Amino acid sequence: DFSVPKSTDEECLNKGLLKNLSSFFSLDNYQNLYTGEEAKRLIEKMEKFQPELLIGYTSVLMGIATLKMKGLGKKVKPKYIISSGEVLDSYSRKYIENAFETRVLNLYATTEGGSIAFECLEGGFHVNSDFVHVEILDKNGEDVGGNEFGSIVITRLYPGGTPIIRYTGLNDIASFESDYCNCGMHTPLLKNLEGRKKDAIVLPDGRIFPPATIPMPLAEATSKFGTYQVKRFQFIQRSIDDIEIRIEIDEEQRNKGVTVERLIEEIKKNYQKLVGNDVRVEVIEKKAEKVEGQVSPPLIISKLDKKIIDKALL
Ligand SMILES: [Zn+2]
Structure with a gap:
């Protein structure tokens, strides 16, 4: 660990x-x-x-x-x-x-609620419902219902120093899965854990992408060419209509299969399709400046005014 x-x-x-x-x-x-x-x-x-x-x-x-x-x-x-x-x-x-x-x-x-959900071998994302009660609520504190996205709110069911009751401070986005898992455990299932609310991408047309969905166009491009050239990436929303995708190429993979230029072109095409033509998309190859002892940089950075995200979301 x-x-x-x-x-x-x-x-x-x-x-x-x-x-x-x-x-x-x-x-x-x-x-x-x-x-x-x-x-x-x-x-x-x-x-x-x-x-x-x-x-x-x-x-x-x-x-x-x-x-x-x-x-x-x-x-x-x-x-x-x-x-x-x-x-x-x-x-x-x-x-x-x-x-x-x-x-x-x-x-x-x-940190606050311990282990909240885990993925089983069948791929179900099971809530540890004997440790924690999970609700998914909208911005008015109402149950989102169905498979809709909302904020995770937790109540801890085991004793600890401070009681954790309907705690809203996690700021994580998720939705429930309505089915049961094939593995036989009948606990509630999270459909997706979509990441932190503050890292959501908000577009000029009002669409919102939770953090976990952001790398998908990149994954599509790499799997199209069957390549693992991209060893790290970072997604930055510089403003509501300006997005930068930084990729770091593995030098040993660089000359295997598709060219980096072609890969970048495909990644850009996929993101442009996702966000629409009103948003500027830039994909840049970058070498990481590794500082010893530094914890890994975040995958997604939103430079949007927090108020815009709050207003758009949940
Ligand atoms: Zn399962």
Whole structure:
């Protein structure tokens, strides 16, 4: 697992998830790594530890997956990988799964409410309804109903220092799935966990895209050419009608298959189709300036006035 030492992250992990798990599992065989460390150092440590299960932020897993594809960490063969703490988009999921040749599952855990939902092997996103009661509400505090998007509001059902009752501060967007999962667990299902409200993309015509949907046009372009050239990307809404997509190319993949120029052209075409012609779309190749000890930059940055998002959304 990864978390930032001496932060609320680590505190939450030790006192929340791990404390809950310690009555069921022995945690002697457990290693906690610092996310700010270089991916190369992380994979070296994992090589010695050889974890059966790997839990981490999507962006950190992406960094390690890039190295794994280059042949590092040969003995790092987890049975499963769990992504948490950040949106797990379809491109990142496929990229990490391809590198490690195993499934990546999504976990929705929060500092305030602990583990809220987890993805089962059938792909259902199950609410931990014995730990937490989840509601999805609109901006007036009413149930959105059906499969509509809304804000996640939680009530924690187990004791803790501060009672968490109908807590609205998570600012995450999701919708419920009306069906039951095939796996046999009949807990409520989240259809999608769409990310933080503040990172939603709002367009001039009033359409709103929750963060998790943003990388989809990029994923479509890469899968069209069957390439994993893009090792990192970042999406920035500079203003309501101006969007910038930054991609970082894996040098070892650069000359394999489709050219980078053609890939960029396809990515731009897909985003332009999504947002319409009133919005300027720019796709730029960028080399990451990696600062040692720096935690991964956010996937989606919205520079929109927060009031615009609040007004448009929920
Ligand atoms: Zn299931």
